[in-house]
Amino acid sequence: SPSQKMKVGRGPSSSLQGIQKHSGAELLTLPAGGSKMPATLESVASGQHFIKMNGRAVFRFATRVMADATRKVLERAGLSVDDVDLVVPHQANIRIIQSSMRQLGLPEEKVFINLQDYGNTSTASIPIALTEAIEQNRIQPNDTIVMVGFGSGLTWAGAAIRWGVPTERETTFWQSxxxxxxxxxxxxxxxxxxxxxxxxxxxxxxxxxxxxxxxxxxxxxxxxxxxxxxxxxxxxxxxxxxxxxxxxxxx
Structure with missing residues (x-):
């Protein structure tokens, strides 16, 4: 399948290795509404403007690529699964997260999950989870963090980061x-x-x-x-x- 390597960031406090790929567009689609099938009375009446998903196939796909993407970005960074301090995955489905992390042999304490609080927030799920992980002191300077996700397309991506951003900041009682x-x-x-x-x-x-x-x-x-x-x-x-x-x- 087509792939695109992400550029490696070099700096005094952080580094990045990543990968992006896509395939399997037919598993999760929105048939009508675009230039290929513009909206008509018939397309609306037949329900072609609702998302169509092959749930089982997407589940198998997601559990496989989440684990594979994690392994590949770690390999490119010269690291192993044992070097990971925390995985921040896309918060799509608890079973997908648990299954993919079991394939990697990662314990629950090394995986950040807040799906139970917000549900699937789509593209915002990893940034929200990363923010909460910082606030809960789950991330410290020089930790190895893996962010991995998937979505429609089907697309998936992963990034291995050496965390170099200060996690402590002064906040007033009012701000908190x-x-x-x-x-x-x-x-x-x-x-x-x-x-x-x-x-x-x-x-x-x-x-x-x-x-x-x-x-x-x-x-x-x-x-x-x-x-x-x-x-x-x-x-x-x-x-x-x-x-x-x-x-x-x-x-």
Whole structure:
């Protein structure tokens, strides 16, 4: 398959070895919406604008390339798996991460995982995980860090880094509180979205109507019924008043 080597960075405090590759585009695709198949009423109606994925094939692919890419970047850097201090993988699927790391013989304490907090954040997953690893003191100067991931295309890439960036920085109590609050809000928002999706799925009718749509229809029917009954109620009231007037005059 086609490949592209990344340039090796040289500097007083850090170095980089990396590799990028791609193949297997048919395993994870978005059939319509581009120049090859522009959007039409037919393509929308047939669901061609939804992602199509061969889940089993992607799982096998991901576990293989995550392990292979890690080995290759370490080999190019003149290192072995035993030299790795921490692996920061793409946070796509916990089983993919665990399976690929088992192939490498890496213990759990050498793999950073925050998938349980944020889910799959796509291209942001490794930067987020790297940031949290630093904040949790999982990375120290001169540590050997491997970042490895995969995505649609199918593409995969890995990088072996000798960490040379200072990990300690002075922060005020206010800054620390802001960061903590932001993370907690993001986590709460993610959980609320998951709950809302589950509720929406649980209350979706057979014809595809959501709970909100069903409630809206029910409210509309009630309002229509009320409006239809309102004139008859007014007529009955007038008739009652008329009878009362007649009885009064007779009396």
């Amino acid at each position: 509180s802001q960061h903590t609050a932001a993370y907690n809000l993001a986590r709460a928002r993610s959980q609320l979205l998951r709950i809302s999706r589950r509720l929406e799925g649980a209350f979706t009718s057979e014809d595809g109507a959501t709970l909100a749509e069903l409630m809206s229809k029910r409210f509309s029917r009630r309002r229509k019924t009320t409006e239809e009954n309102a004139p008859s109620a007014a007529t009955e009231s007038k008739e009652t008043e008329g009878r009362s007037d007649e009885e009064g005059s007779q009396g």
